[in-house]
Amino acid sequence: MSSLLNLPRAIIFDLGDVLFSWSAETKTTIPGRQLRQILETPTWHQYERGEITRDACYQLSAEQFSISASVIAQAFAQARASLQPDEAIVSFLSKVKQDGALKLYAMSNIGQEDFDDIESRLDWKLFDRVFTSAGAGKRKPEAGFYEHVLKEIDLPGHRVLFTDDKEENIQAARDFGIQGLVHQGSTIQILRELFEDPVTRGWRYILRNEKQYNSVTNTGVTFADNFAELLIVELLKDPALTDLEWGDKKTWNFFRALVPGGYFPDDLDTTSLALQVLPPSSEEFITSTLNLMAKYANDDGTFQTYVDSDRPRVDPIVGANILACFYTYNRGREFDQTLHLVQAMLLDRSYLRGSRYYPSADCCLWFIGRLLRSSSDDHLQTLLGPLLKSRVRERLGADGGALDIALRVDTCAHLGIACEDDRRALRKLQSEDGGWEAGWMYRYGSTGIEIGNRGVTTAAAVAALASQDMVVEAESPEVLAGVDGKVLIKVS
Secondary structure, three states, rough: OHHHHEEEEEEEEEEOOOOOEOOOOOOOOOOOOHHHHHHHOOOOOOOHHHOOOOOOOOHHHHHHHHHHHHHHHHHHHHHHHOOOOOHHHHHHHHHHHHHHOEEEEEOOOOOHHHHHHHHHOOHHHOOOOEEEHHHHHHOOOOOHHHHHHHHOOOOOOOHEEEEEEHHHHHHHHHHHOOOOEOOOOOOHHHHHHHHOHHHHHHHHHHHHOOOOOOOOOOOOEEEEHHHHHHHHHHHOOOOOHHOOOOOOOOOOEOOOOOOOOOOOOOOEEEEEEEHOOOOOOOHHHHHHHHHHOOOOOOOOOOOEOOOOOOOEEEEEEHHHHHHHHHOOOOOOHHHHHHHHHHHHHHHOOOOHHHOOOOOHHHHHHHHHHHHOOOOOOHHHHHHHHHHHHHHHOOOOOOHHHHHHOOHHHHHHHHHHOOHHHHHHHHHOOOOOHHHHHHEEEEEEEOOOOEEHHHHHHHHHHHHHHHHOOOOOOOOOOOOEEOOOOOEEEEOO
């Protein structure tokens, strides 16, 4: 599972020849080969779509194959009686259902009367819903059936995994972006490995705790904050993970509600993140919000953190986050002095001490990397790219908790730096429930009280482990890192 966009929210199973199979010892009044021929006729397809009854289907099939309708009915009754659920798949379904993170659906070409006859063969509560061709009026591989199912489950195709025994049905699903797995002997093993993969386990933790990602301080105070939830959405590239929206807001507050400790104004850090993660549809609104934010830029290139001139607080990483927002909307060049302040932080390695609000060196470097990814602007890339890469290499193998290592690995992946030792260390830190423990990502500037969020750490770990190094580096690379054409350091 190499892409965040492929992390599934649901698995869809076919019924016939996947979940159910006919016994090899089945004795029917018509040879199995001829039964399958009947199943492939337009007449049978009409029955599966619910256009004709089963009795009418038997009668039309009798005329086509010169066989008595009663003999056909008896043969199919014998075949249905021999249907057996695959116990390995049923066991897997039970485990997924008990876990509660992923939705389970069935999707089958089957007539209504046939489905009624097998209803007692399985505990259908294993599925969140069963879709039959008779109910949809369409059958696989017709596009309308897939459209119907995706609309009903309210998921984009790339968030769905589908297994079916027919290649043409899988290919039709892939046309909708659905991930397809042709059923064969190894299917259940593939699904088990996927389910227990560290990335999927982390993803399942996120889904089980969806929209309930509370933060906690190192003094034990728990609260909900907008910044963490927005960051999770950005890390995992899935807007469905939040119900946050702009509404009538002009700016955003870090906190979702009042918290012990007093009043905190809206801030530019959270507002800039919201503009990137939940971009408003109105260009006029975006422009007016950016113009408002620009008013809080200081003459020295720093930005005030709060939307409150009576509360002047500055932080270079907050400045980097605000600048990333301006670069996202092609206005980054307006704040070149801010960019040089970020560069200076890399040059003098002051990020090692953290910043006013962000205590971790790896966290600071991750946000600077996020700024670098916000735009392909040549000036931005030249000023920060090589220097950031050299500083991140210096952090390889450094001590740290799950959050530090996750952010480091994610930054390495985006910069093309191999970091397998850190990846292994991150995998070892995964908890039994699939998540990773919260690290101290930010802190109150005045008191130094630190704040962490398991959802953020887990999202960062999932993003990091799902990523692939874009460059396989030599064991001891020598790279010349330069800024504005000047060689600063030789990394080896």
